[in-house]
Amino acid sequence: MNLISNESLQPFDFILFGGTGDLSIRKLIPSLYFRHCEQQLPEDGRIIGVGRTDYDSDGFRNMLNESVREHIEEADFDEGSWQAFLQRVHYCAVDVSDVGSYKPLIEILAGREEEVRVFYLSVAPSLFTAITNGVHEAGLITEKSRVTLEKPLGRDQESAEAINNSLSAVFKEEQIYRIDHYLGKETVQNLLALRFGNALFEPLWRSERISDVQITIAESLGVEGRGGFYDQTGALRDMVQNHLLQLLVIIAMEPPVSIDPDAVRDEKIKVLRALKPLRGIDAVENSVRGQYKAGAYGDGPVPGYLEGEDVPDDSNTETFVALRAEIGSWRWEGVPFFLRTGKRMESKTTEIVINFRKVPHSIFDTADGMSTPNQLIIRLQPEESIRMRIYVKAWGDDIQLQPVYLNLDFNDVFQKRKMIAYERLLLDVIRGNPTLFMRRDEVAAAWAWIDPIRQAWEQFQYPAKGYTAGTWGPSAANALISRDGLRWNED
Numbered sequence: 001m002n003l004i005s006n007e008s009l010q011p012f013d014f015i016l017f018g019g020t021g022d023l024s025i026r027k028l029i030p031s032l033y034f035r036h037c038e039q040q041l042p043e044d045g046r047i048i049g050v051g052r053t054d055y056d057s058d059g060f061r062n063m064l065n066e067s068v069r070e071h072i073e074e075a076d077f078d079e080g081s082w083q084a085f086l087q088r089v090h091y092c093a094v095d096v097s098d099v100g101s102y103k104p105l106i107e108i109l110a111g112r113e114e115e116v117r118v119f120y121l122s123v124a125p126s127l128f129t130a131i132t133n134g135v136h137e138a139g140l141i142t143e144k145s146r147v148t149l150e151k152p153l154g155r156d157q158e159s160a161e162a163i164n165n166s167l168s169a170v171f172k173e174e175q176i177y178r179i180d181h182y183l184g185k186e187t188v189q190n191l192l193a194l195r196f197g198n199a200l201f202e203p204l205w206r207s208e209r210i211s212d213v214q215i216t217i218a219e220s221l222g223v224e225g226r227g228g229f230y231d232q233t234g235a236l237r238d239m240v241q242n243h244l245l246q247l248l249v250i251i252a253m254e255p256p257v258s259i260d261p262d263a264v265r266d267e268k269i270k271v272l273r274a275l276k277p278l279r280g281i282d283a284v285e286n287s288v289r290g291q292y293k294a295g296a297y298g299d300g301p302v303p304g305y306l307e308g309e310d311v312p313d314d315s316n317t318e319t320f321v322a323l324r325a326e327i328g329s330w331r332w333e334g335v336p337f338f339l340r341t342g343k344r345m346e347s348k349t350t351e352i353v354i355n356f357r358k359v360p361h362s363i364f365d366t367a368d369g370m371s372t373p374n375q376l377i378i379r380l381q382p383e384e385s386i387r388m389r390i391y392v393k394a395w396g397d398d399i400q401l402q403p404v405y406l407n408l409d410f411n412d413v414f415q416k417r418k419m420i421a422y423e424r425l426l427l428d429v430i431r432g433n434p435t436l437f438m439r440r441d442e443v444a445a446a447w448a449w450i451d452p453i454r455q456a457w458e459q460f461q462y463p464a465k466g467y468t469a470g471t472w473g474p475s476a477a478n479a480l481i482s483r484d485g486l487r488w489n490e491d
């Protein structure tokens with residue numbers, strides 16, 4: 001499979017707007033450092049931080065020196081390589097909304113019009129248009145330029161369209177890379193490998209064999225210092241519109257004819273368009289909203305969402321969502337897809353559970369009455385693994401069946417450092433491979449499904465039900481799934 005090629009990179013300038021921000025320090029700079037250590041960055045590959053803070057390049061390097069190390073495991077950190085990496089790093093202080101202030105950037109890029117140029121926008125979406133206009137008016141967009149945007153891309157379909165329109169006024173669609181970092185996770189790509197690299201699963205991958213699919217992205221952290229942003233966003237926009245739907249799409253898509261970017265994305269969008277709309281009362285009945293209350297983890301108590309910084313006392317913003325979705329297609333008719341995500345849940349767990357149908361007629365005695373069917377459990381976090389739950393005969397003189405797991409733990413198999421999702425994605429942008437990025441129509445289709453759900457919540461003033469931090473969310477989420485005679489996989 002050639003999702004990512006090993007061909008060497010061309011010389012590049014990676015211009016990191018929001019270079020002093022949290023994401024840069026925690027993920028983007030460490031990702032580039034790791035790729036530097038793997039000798040994948042060409043000698044003439046520069047990283048140019050851009051921000052409002054008045055650093056010079058040395059000042060920026062010092063700041064990175066002090067702040068980035070704690071985000072790299074000690075065993076993976078090599079002082080010599082880090083210092084060599086820092087030599088690639090430069091900085092330009094720019095007030096992005098003042099076209100006159102782009103001068104330092106113009107100067108540092110002068111004479112490098114033939115090199116790959118990546119504008120990476122790790123900034124609030126409200127700055128996207130100012131930056132794309134700014135680099136356009138400064139004459140910085142070349143043939144080999146690309147722009148990369150972090151989610152959220154808008155707040156609804158309309159605002160996403162407005163952002164996309166302003167992007168497409170200065171960049172061609174093939175120059176635009178919309179990041180969903182879940183697509184950079186190893187196991188997400190392994191899902192493609194599992195489904196389309198093995199003939200075994202294809203005959204089973206349909207409603208005749210699968211009873212339901214559950215996708216959970218549970219986080220143990222709360223909204224941390226992001227209360228102001230989060231309160232305006234909520235879990236539906238923050239996690240469902242992008243990460244959860246992307247996982248659903250990869251599970252449900254038809255085999256693409258090739259691994260070419262558009263062949264893959266053409267199949268993905270068909271799933272988004274086939275999602276049955278959830279509108280009005282239907283949306284309310286098939287969804288649960290929750291908000292965490294104070295609770296405790298092993299190491300002590302944690303405050304509730306409403307006690308968080310910058311969160312209004314009467315906020316009704318959801319920190320948890322559960323949904324029952326259906327896909328109208330021959331393959332999936334009648335198979336419910338249960339999606340759930342939440343902050344401050346029992347543990348950080350991301351997993352996809354495929355529940356297969358039970359045997360039509362059981363001839364065996366089992367301790368559990370064969371109440372749980374065969375399952376394929378694909379785990380993305382905390383560990384990356386694939387497990388298959390099957391029934392076997394327990395050793396002994398009677399025929400008693402018992403469920404056991406066939407276990408594939410990727411740590412054991414590959415025994416090497418797991419790449420940060422961004423490592424792959426950043427290299428793909430520099431290489432010019434958009435397979436793992438969202439096309440404009442995909443983003444629009446995802447919002448088109450999400451918007452009516454949010455509108456229904458507003459129309460019916462659907463409250464966010466409280467759940468105690470450290471649990472699996474409000475009990476209403478159990479009621480939602482038990483209507484189908486099922487329960488969430490929480491083993």
Ligand code: BG6
Nearest residue numbers: 151181217219238239243350381
């Ligand atoms: C981000 C969300 O996109 O994903 C955050 O904005 C969330 O709220 C994060 O915490 C989760 O990512 P991961 O990779 O830690 O599961």
